[in-house]
Amino acid sequence: MLTIVSSLDHTMKNTYNLRSIAAKAITQVLEQGQSLSTVLPELQQKVSDKDKALLQELCFGVMRVLPQLEWFISQLMEKPLKGKQRIFHYLIMVGIYQLTYTRIPAHAALAETVNGAINLKKPQLKGLINGVLRQFQRQQHELVEQSNNHDINPHLHPKWLLERIQNAYPQVWKDIVDANNQKPPMWLRVNQLHHTTDQYLTLLEEADIRAEMDINHPHAIRLVTPCPVNTLPGFEKGWVTIQDRSAQRCAELLAPSNGESILDLCAAPGGKTTHILEVAPKSKVLAIDIDEQRIKRVNENLQRLNLHAVVKKGDGRLPQEWAAGEQFDRILLDAPCSATGVIRRHPDIKWLRRNEDINQLVTLQTEILDAIWPYLKKNGTLVYATCSILPQENSEQISSFLKRHTDAILSETGTLESPGIQVVPEVTGGDGFFYARLIKQ
Ligand SMILES: C[S@@+](CC[C@H](N)C(=O)[O-])C[C@H]1O[C@@H](n2cnc3c(N)ncnc32)[C@H](O)[C@@H]1O
Secondary structure: OOOOOOOOOOOOHOOOOHHHHHHHHHHHHHHHHHHHHHHHHHHHHHHOHHHHHHHHHHHHHHOOOOHHHHHHHHHHOOOOOHHHEEEEEHHHHHHHHHHHHOOOOOOHHHHHHHHHHHOOOOHHHHHHHHHHHHHHHHHHHHHHHHHHOOOOOOOOOOOHHHHHHHHHHOOOOOHHHHHHHHOOOOOEOOOOOOOOOOHHHHHHHOOOOOEEOOOOOOEEEEEEOOOOOHHHOOOOOOOOHHHHOOHHHHHHHHHOOOOOOEEEOOOOOOHHHHHHHHHHHOOOOEEEHHHHHHHHHHHHHHHHHHHHHHHHHHHHHHHOOOOOOOEEEEEEOOOOOOOOOOOOOOOOOHHHHHOOOOHHHHHHHHHHHHHHHHHHEEEEEEEEEOOOOOHHHHHHHHHHHHOOOOOEEEOEEEEOEEEEEEEOOEEEEOOOOEEEEEHHH
């Protein structure tokens, strides 16, 4: 699982120190419970475009292999750094990560990491950090070998989550965990209002970007190697969107038509709102989300793609507050969930989620489903989707919904014994996702 960073280090020329910024981000995640997707955008504004990718790589990489890095440090230091010095523990991790998983020359990785102590206003810790990293270098080979020993969390997942995955997928849990530990592939969704998927593939070829279509997902293209969005033909003009192929299936199953009224509930940042509108640009879409900050991104995405929806802040459990008594032809509920299907895209999820969160999420999903069902027209379609791989949030959730609502029929997605379609993350395939399509009798 070697992660390769080819970009050379340019931080010496800058006034900031990238490693100390990475250590700050990691501290905010692991000590303050914030997600990398909240913390990183602000920190990335402080660094050059070139360094943005490296900052992301260092933070995501550390989250991917955290137990292994913790174990290395436990072998190198008698006492871990705690309290106000905790950030230096993470700075050391950033150093070890570079030495183990990147192609950054060791001397640059070391010098930059040690200098991070100056930026973090503790130059007196330079010696300690240098000493630990050099000792790691000397013992690297044997420590890496030992860390692959089965006693030392070789699966890089918290125990509670590993057990849940093993219980739910006794046959394929290893493949799932392996996919979770990889870097994700980059999938595009071709905006059919501009080009067919075939046509866009040709544009990519002309731009020397290697890519493949997916016969099961008509709008999806996988890039052989991920690339910056600004190198994609027509990205700014809205010709494509970055969206995993599994997420694309939601709009496929919803099958919206022009003229219909559609509710996209839990819509932010709008990946599926815009897909619905690309498929049915003359449909009337209401996009609702509870999170004001994330709602801004729905509007930005609509703007880039030149599409139109009514976007409102609202709680899915309280449609009486925002639906104005309207009933919809189709509803997409992309429910808040454990996000255990997208760990490879958000490896911090492994350390932010708690076992006890799952029951709370299941309750929230149930409440939203029950609240929204009366707002679906007769013969209308509701697609319930999650990016979770846990049955409690998925097939079990829909099973109990079907028992509570006798006017709901499961349509082409699974059987009554095992309702819905569950996909699991695949190394070069899609994310883990669940979909159930329900029709109101
Ligand atoms: C999986 S994400 C949605 C992704 C989005 N559908 C897309 O394709 O870009 C789940 C969303 O649910 C929202 N959410 C959480 N609780 C909610 C609630 N009670 N009512 C409405 N939205 C909620 C979150 O803010 C989050 O944006």
